[in-house]
Amino acid sequence: MDANPVKGTRDMYPEDMRLRTWLFGHWRKVAEQYGFEEYDAPVLESEALYVRKSGEEVTQQLYNFEDKGERRVALRPEMTPSLARMIMARRNGVTLPVKWFSLPQCWRYERMTRGRRREHYQWNMDIWGVQGVEAEAELLAAVVSFFTNIGITSADVGMKVNSRAALGEIMTSLGVPEAKHAATCVLVDKLEKVPLDALRSDMAALGLTDETVTKLLAVMESKSIDALEAAVGADSAAVRELRRLFELAEAYGYADWLVFDASVVRGLAYYTGIVFEGFDRSGALRAICGGGRYDKLLESFGGEALPACGFGFGDAVIVELLKDRNLLPDTTRGTVEALVSAFSPELQGAATSIAAALRQQGRSVDLVIESRKPKWVFKHADRRGARFVCLVAPQEWAERKVNVKDMVTGDQLAVQRDDLATYIAERI
Numbered sequence: 001m002d003a004n005p006v007k008g009t010r011d012m013y014p015e016d017m018r019l020r021t022w023l024f025g026h027w028r029k030v031a032e033q034y035g036f037e038e039y040d041a042p043v044l045e046s047e048a049l050y051v052r053k054s055g056e057e058v059t060q061q062l063y064n065f066e067d068k069g070e071r072r073v074a075l076r077p078e079m080t081p082s083l084a085r086m087i088m089a090r091r092n093g094v095t096l097p098v099k100w101f102s103l104p105q106c107w108r109y110e111r112m113t114r115g116r117r118r119e120h121y122q123w124n125m126d127i128w129g130v131q132g133v134e135a136e137a138e139l140l141a142a143v144v145s146f147f148t149n150i151g152i153t154s155a156d157v158g159m160k161v162n163s164r165a166a167l168g169e170i171m172t173s174l175g176v177p178e179a180k181h182a183a184t185c186v187l188v189d190k191l192e193k194v195p196l197d198a199l200r201s202d203m204a205a206l207g208l209t210d211e212t213v214t215k216l217l218a219v220m221e222s223k224s225i226d227a228l229e230a231a232v233g234a235d236s237a238a239v240r241e242l243r244r245l246f247e248l249a250e251a252y253g254y255a256d257w258l259v260f261d262a263s264v265v266r267g268l269a270y271y272t273g274i275v276f277e278g279f280d281r282s283g284a285l286r287a288i289c290g291g292g293r294y295d296k297l298l299e300s301f302g303g304e305a306l307p308a309c310g311f312g313f314g315d316a317v318i319v320e321l322l323k324d325r326n327l328l329p330d331t332t333r334g335t336v337e338a339l340v341s342a343f344s345p346e347l348q349g350a351a352t353s354i355a356a357a358l359r360q361q362g363r364s365v366d367l368v369i370e371s372r373k374p375k376w377v378f379k380h381a382d383r384r385g386a387r388f389v390c391l392v393a394p395q396e397w398a399e400r401k402v403n404v405k406d407m408v409t410g411d412q413l414a415v416q417r418d419d420l421a422t423y424i425a426e427r428i
């Protein structure tokens with residue numbers, strides 16, 4: 001039997017789970033601070049949710065198969081389509097605006113050429129039913145709050161912001177039909193990563209001439225919103241939205257985190273407006289998080305139009321960033337509060353009653369189940385990070401006392417059994 005997990009997947013041992021619980025805890029804390037409600041959906045979805053034919057990596061790397069009922073299904077590569085499906089399913093039953101969050105595990109079947117993972121956890125925050133960029137401003141505020149809470153500053157990380165709507169205005173002026181705008185953005189996003197000639201067939205399929213692509217790329221080099229406005233024209237709705245977003249950022253107090261970057265398009269076909277991504281200013285890492293507006297996704301599922309925007313925040317790059325900044329929490333030990341052990345087998349019952357009493361008072365207790373010598377017990381307390389070691393020994397137990405050692409202060413004394421819970425509660 002191969003003891004390793006399936007290729008591209010990870011086992012989470014206790015020390016790994018402590019880091020994941022820490023990260024999820026910060027994500028949840030911000031989501032709740034911003035009044036978002038948690039939702040979830042099955043990891044297994046109909047493959048049809050992801051068939052978008054826009055050349056996106058996420059749809060070309062589906063972890064898909066046919067189940068025993070001959071259904072075409074897939075492990076979700078992202079959460080947004082599941083959310084859209086849930087909104088559509090309850091269309092008139094949800095109160096707008098919807099502000100929901102989730103911490104799903106998402107999957108891709110990437111050829112292991114680059115030894116990359118095939119699953120990750122991705123914090124999702126979405127707002128449905130708000131047309132204005134106030135929604136994007138609130139989402140960006142949540143991302144900044146998260147970074148700030150874990151010790152990351154705007155000197156470490158920025159949020160690149162752009163508008164696909166501006167690109168759309170330019171594509172229209174260049175004669176690119178609207179039906180091809182999404183796929184063109186996906187292609188342009190790939191241009192950042194692969195050489196132009198590798199995408200020529202995609203460009204030809206979209207009817208994009210070299211000249212069109214060259215013009216698009218030139219506009220994407222605009223160094224300011226004013227420069228973008230010069231390219232798209234003074235009455236651009238997209239430019240107005242960008243300016244409004246930066247005004248709101250000033251009001252929130254996180255404008256120093258934002259960087260206008262006309263080259264950001266993101267790789268998902270369904271974005272229609274503002275797009276953004278978190279980046280590390282040292283340039284060492286891939287995008288930390290990303291998101292944007294996707295007003296047409298519900299229509300693409302056959303539902304009525306409903307404005308929406310959101311972001312995804314994966315669990316991989318952020319850990320690399322925290323490592324680089326020496327901001328990872330110490331997760332070598334857990335947080336068990338007390339270790340209880342019997343000095344000899346005949347005192348095991350007494351030790352069990354001590355552990356039960358402490359647990360009833362809400363304490364976390366690791367009860368040493370087989371009788372162990374004190375040397376092992378104290379070493380184990382150190383391994384577990386236990387604050388108090390409670391040893392039930394014959395002499396003291398004869399007076400209904402328990403030997404307690406505080407592993408932080410070093411205090412060691414015999415405490416009446418009935419006072420033990422209070423003794424610990426006063427010091428924990």
Ligand SMILES: Nc1ccc(Br)nc1
Nearest residue numbers: 077107108117119120
């Ligand atoms: N979409 C997606 C899924 C899984 C991983 Br790992 N990365 C991206």
